[in-house]
Amino acid sequence: MATPLTADDLLRALREEGLTVHEVRDWRHHNRNTKGQWGPMHGVMIHHTVTEGTDYSVGLCYDGHPDLPGPLCHGVIDKKGEVHLVGNGRANHAGLGDRDVLEAVINEDAELPPDDAADTDGNRHFYGFECINLGDGEDPWPEAQKTAIAKVSAAICRAHKWTERSVIGHKEWQPGKVDPRGFAMDGMREAIKRRLADAPEGPEGPVSSEEPEGDGRPVPPKPQHPPYEPFPGSGFFHAGTHSPVITAMGERLVAEGCGHYEEGPGPEWTEADRTSYASWQRKLGFRGKDADGVPGQVSWERLRVPNS
Structure with a gap:
């Protein structure tokens, strides 16, 4: 159980894990909070998009569609292993799932029970990340993308002092779902566990924005030294x-x-x-x-x- 990360905290955690992060439009204020509660947080949920192409997939996850308004997740992980943040707050990604699974995630149990019920609001309690993949069992999962999934999950787990047992797939939460298809979640959790055993890699580089800078005037240089002490561990x-x-x-x-x-x-x-x-x-x-x-x-x- 944890208070949701702020936009700044989420962005910082992802960058410190060594990820390249893109900020999409008004993602910091883009959510479904008017439709339901957001938090307390209990875990991270991984999905696949059933789409191809970065621009199309990111746009869909930001805007949603007539039957399911966006954001459809908090971030999109593309084939290159880069993260596109599309929402901050409640998002339409998890839907109703199994209360027993939620309890197992909260307790960080070694084994998850079968997801044979749909009686609990997952959008309230899980961060969601969509990974670009057709989900047909043939579309490949590049190593860079799978590494990014582990990094994203580890970043959030570090921020909340969770273990890898707080990360699940959509297919482990909601009856009838198959995503992410193409790799085993147990293997992914092992990768997350190994990453959590080491210190984060540190920032990959400057955060980019997928919106124009504005009026074209020069941006003032950042100070050489941060005004606040970095976390010493x-x-x-x-x-x-x-x-x-x-x-x-x-x-x-x-x-x-x-x-x-x-x-x-x-x-x-x-x-x-x-x-x-x-x-x-x-x-x-x-x-x-x-x-x-x-x-x-x-x-x-x-x-x-x-x-x-």
């Missing part, structure tokens, strides 16, 4: 760590009304830092192990710790 925060980053973090926690310091904050990681950070995680809506006081990437980036 959860392993950085342990007894004995001594850094000005810890002081800057504590000052931001105090500013957010989450400080639990009798003295300080100071440069050494202490129990007061952990308690204060747990308060910040709860303020963001995290619960349970997601609010243990050890910084994670999503909560860190939202805290905006000044560069030290």
Whole structure:
């Protein structure tokens, strides 16, 4: 269970996993939130488009069709392994599926039960990614595309501190569905597991937009150094760590009304830092192990710790 990622958080997570990401039109505000609830989030669902051609497939997933308005997913993964973001919020991709499957995903069970019922709203709880493939069992799945599926899934799992068991195929959710057809989801989950065991690759390159820049005036250069401290990794925060980053973090926690310091904050990681950070995680809506006081990437980036 997790609060949905913001558009910025999703984009950042995908880029840090080493993906090339394209922003399509007004994807940040394109959703079906007026038709139903969005969140809490429980997993990632993989589909195939039953189409060919990147431009056509991306356009269809953004706009939908008369019987099923778009967005039809959150992102489209093309044959080159590039991601096209088309929605942010509730999307028409999962439909009604099996409640027992949802419970297994929430619990991250080793095995999924049969999807023999359609009684639960999947659009509310799953991020959806459509992969360009005809789904006829003959259209190939390039390695670059399958790698991108693993990267997309790993990026979201990292952001929510999920394992690979939070990733399923449409065919494992809704009775009668066969997508994605052409590779085994168990094998894909193994690939995701291996990727999660390593650090993310880092940004592939600048994010591109599939919309014109505007009036053609020069774009100001980006600053050489980011204004905020990049996430140093959860392993950085342990007894004995001594850094000005810890002081800057504590000052931001105090500013957010989450400080639990009798003295300080100071440069050494202490129990007061952990308690204060747990308060910040709860303020963001995290619960349970997601609010243990050890910084994670999503909560860190939202805290905006000044560069030290």
